[in-house]
Amino acid sequence: MWRCQRSLKNFKSRCGHVLWPRKCFYTNATYKQKEKLNIIQTASELKPGQKVLGYTVEKVVPVPELYLVSVKLSHDKTGAEHLHVARDDPNNVFCVGFRTTPMDNTGVSHILEHTALCGSKKFPCRDPFFSMLTRSLSTFMNAMTGSDFTMYPFSTQNRKDFKNLLSVYLDAVFFPRLTELDFWQEGWRLEHEDINDPQTPLIFKGVVFNEMKGAMSNAETLYARNLQSSLLPHHTYGFNSGGEPINIPELSWQHLKNFHATHYHPSNARFYTYGDTPLVDQLEAIEEMGLSRFSGKLDVQTVIPPEPRWSSPKSVSITCALDPLAPDLDKQTTTSVSYLLDSATNAFENLTNGIISSLLIDGPTSPFYQALIEPNIGSDYSPATGFDSSTRDSSFSVGLQGIHKDRVQEVWDIARKTFAHVVETGFEDEKIAAILHRIQLSQKHQSSNFGLNLIASLMSPWNHGGDPTEFIQINRNVDQFKDSIKNERYLQDKVAESFLENQHRLYMTMSPDEKYEENLALLEAKKLNEMVTKLSNEEKAIIQDKCLQLASLQNAKPDTSCLPSLSISDIDPKIKPVIVDDVMLGGVPVYYCVQPTNGLTYFNGISSITLVADEVKPYLPLFCHAITKIGAGSMDHRHMAQLIKRRTGGLSVSPHVVAHHTEPHTYNQGVLFSSHCLDENLPRMFNIWLEIFTSPTLNNPDRLRTLINGLASDFALSIVDSGHMYAMRLASSSLVPSSQLNEVLGGLHQVEFMKNIAEMDDLDNVTNKLIKIAAHVLENTAFRCSLTMTEESSDEATDSLEGFLEDLPGTRADLPAEVEDPDFKPHRLKSFFEIPAPVNFVSKAIRAVPFNHEDYPKLQILSRLMSSKFLHREIREKGGAYGSGAKVGENVFAFFSYRDPNSLETLNVFDQAQDWASSGEFTDRDIVEAKLSVFSQVDAPVPPPYKGMTLFKHGITDDMRQVHRDRLFAVNREALVDVARRYLNDSEERVSSVAILGPANEKLAGDNSWTILKEGAKS
Secondary structure (H helix, E strand, O other): OEOOHHHOOOOOOOOOOOOOOOEOOOOOOHHHHHHHHHHHHHHHOOOOOOEEOOEEEEEEEEEHHHOEEEEEEEEOOOOOEEEEEEEOOOOEEEEEEEEOOOOOOOOHHHHHHHHHOOOEOOOOOOOHHHHHOOOOOEEEEOOEEOOOEEEEEEEEOOHHHHHHHHHHHHHHHHOEOOOHHHHHHHOOEEEEOOOOOOOOOEEEEOHHHHHHHHHOOOHHHHHHHHHHHHHOOOOHHHOOOOOOOOOHHHOOHHHHHHHHHHHOOHHHEEEEEEEOOOHHHHHHHHHHHOHHHOOOOOOOOOOOOOOOOOOOOEEEEEEEEOOOOOOOOOOOEEEEEEEEEEEOOOHHHHHHHHHHHHHHHOOOOOHHHHHHHOOOOOOEEOOOOEEEOOOOEEEEEEEEEEEOHHHHHHHHHHHHHHHHHHHHHOOOHHHHHHHHHHHHHHHHOEOOOHHHHHHHHHHHHHHOOOOHHHHHOHHHHHHHHHHHOOOOOHHHHHHHHHHHOOOOEEEEEEEEEOOHHHHHHHHHHHHHHHHHHOOOHHHHHHHHHHHHHHHHHHHOOOOOOOOOOOOHHHOOOOOOOOOOEEEEEOOEEEEEEEOOOOOEEEEEEEEEOOOOOOOOHHHHHHHHHHOOOOOEOOEOHHHHHHHHHHHOOOEEEEEEEEEOOOOOOEEEEEEEEEEEEEHHHHHHHHHHHHHHHHOEOOOOHHHHHHHHHHHHHHHHHHHHHOHHHHHHHHHHOOOOHHHHHHHHHHOHHHHHHHHHHHOOOOOHHHHHHHHHHHHHHOOOEOEEEEEEEOOOOHHHHHHHHHHHHHHOOOEOOOOOOEEEOOOOOOOOOEEEEEOOOOOEEEEEEEEOOOOOOOOHHHHHHHHHHHHHHHHHHHHHHHOOOOEEEEEEEOOEEEEEEEEEOOOHHHHHHHHHHHHHHHHOOOOHHHHHHHHHHHHHHHOOOOOHHHOOHHHHHHOOOHHHHHHHHHHHHHOOHHHHHHHHHHHOOOOOOOOEEEEEEEOOOHHHHOOOOOEEEOOOOOO
């Protein structure tokens, strides 16, 4: 999986500075607490210079605010670095990362990441990585390529599973086979359109080739990638580590093997272990399975030098595809100004620059938001806006997208004036306090993936020679920041130095070109023609022969007997129950869940939208987006934003539509309100909600315009990255009523709807619709809520919640939150939606059953079986798509493909998958693996704040969960064949629909059975 360093959205906040990984949960059993205490204590007793199993301890750092002890070591023989984080968390994590510094655009590091996982010396089977996805209970498995590193992380709660995965990962990275056919499959190859007919044209194929065609068709990714290469042009950052599609065919198999030999060595490796497994056990396993097979150190030449500083600013212009879904077709220019800053290896400087970035751009009280966003010059900040510490030298960027081409200079002038104004006036203390409050909250808030988030935030500075233990010590760095700002000019002087006086400044602009995609296609055709023309008849024959070999290999049933695996007996047959008290408070149903939440209280509320008219419901996403950002009562939107940041962990509002767990025609429709805060701030948090519920300021056209522009832009930009989700929503919308509503509220119809709103000159009608929604959502409606808190804070939390509920305008206990639609008639649809991308997203959906139906667990296991044993081979390996699969939920069984070079061919594969499943062409071992894959999802760790949410949001009780679990265990071959035949074969009862998102398709243009959707079509 490739990740542009400037778009690691899962790893960093938008403003660029690290949002510290969340604290995880504790086990309550006394004996386990003692065991975990010993693990942490043992780690803390290590001393610098101490020898441990061939390692030397370099540093031991307890971090009490995160309840962990970090130990930094080096491997004596190879020089490999190792960071161990001892912590009371059963979700143990392993990661090995390498500094990878490609010096061309062929995507060598990215293709190596893929190919290394295709088989190794100890595990010579085909695709052991994907095979292990169904042979383990992992909570995370993946690999990713950044601009200057490649990392291979996994996590699991099972000790046996951890050792199994460790053996596969270590052998994959250090001793991969790297066969030519795997290179052809994962990277690129020439292959005849009809593989069995050498007279058909040769075309480019390959998983990474198609992945990057999809990735680089995303305007945000394209902009961020070019910004980085233009700002840091003199070394590896000047190239695209993921690979430019036009240059990927220049990569040779030998170059790939050479890159592995010079980069994938322990001397260039950084190992990371995390959790409640003792350090000694981790070191022994890594030594035995990997490091013991190396004789010494390798002189690895991967150090990235500092970027030479410019003596004067530079300008760059690029082009992109015209986006027909953009809110305003005349406003599709993007521009920004970017600055190269300090080395990214200094933890304190990174924290300071991150805080400055937040102060400058984050939220409506920030100077750049007021100067750039609120005047509605554009739709939103430009891609990569904010502080970025992922490269050797950090940087900051700010600008706008969705502007008219004539306003580029204006944006640059505003940026300069805004920096000058900040230098003159500084930042308010209250705004600084709000950011420090957010850091405090992030230390207490708990999630299930702390260990993964931690290595994601540490890999970049560690990769550049920074000390990772320095970045973990949050309080120490915050204390240093507090001391620094005692100098009243400290932040102002930093802004002056970093921006006004900084000559390493890049002005970048991206403008749409109507022929952009056409020109790319011509370049690809030219490259293809040049390569094919040079081929001799003998070389063509070799290509044909090897492609047939690859096809034969892909068609052969893989022998995975060499791989380790868990068994069904490793799975606990019982659920982990969650105690939830259901009471009435102020006439409102309240779900109480007492959990160890570290002094935080979590609130969730669901308000019914039963009385909201159907013609008004499309405005609901805008209402949810705006209601906490537009102001309420005596607070304008800026005051509200500041208060939310200062006293809460954020307020979230979103549409809530879920199918009933038992009745297929019934669903729950509402609006979900969520927030959390320190216990001491509970009254303040509920006061903010009360102002929103009782007196929202919806009649504010200027503010509403800003929010509409941003939301419409976000929707339009999300399609290329999440096209498979949109395809599944569209295909499902004709099958069940809840899916129909989900399409209206979050599918392609909503994208088009928001585009139309953004084009309106007069927003009076929109405001009236929002006011109507408020009348039925914020008052005179069914309302229920949940509260998750510690035992110690339960009384105070109850009092605060009761006060809030008593002051609400009123709720109606007689109004049902659930809606039954017995008149809904499922019907077949074949929909094609044209998007500005060179790849497709394809889906087929079939009407299925709800959660409590006895067939649901069978379909759940069948979906995983089909995904891993058929679809992966046919769509990814053979077809070259980046991803594919099947899933069941919300009364629908859906197939999908992601970044797919094929369209109708993939629909045929979906049909073939149905035939394959119905024929029972799978083994008992395949069924076991499918069950393991399902249980890894069912048993994914749930942190305390989210326990009980399955009951609150979906109405699924512990008894239902246990019945479902028992049924999963009981699924057998006969049951799978039976449901495949009854549900997956088209019939009057099991109606199916299909949807394709992709570039213009001549095959569909003349087929009247397809509904063609494109920009301009009205819902």
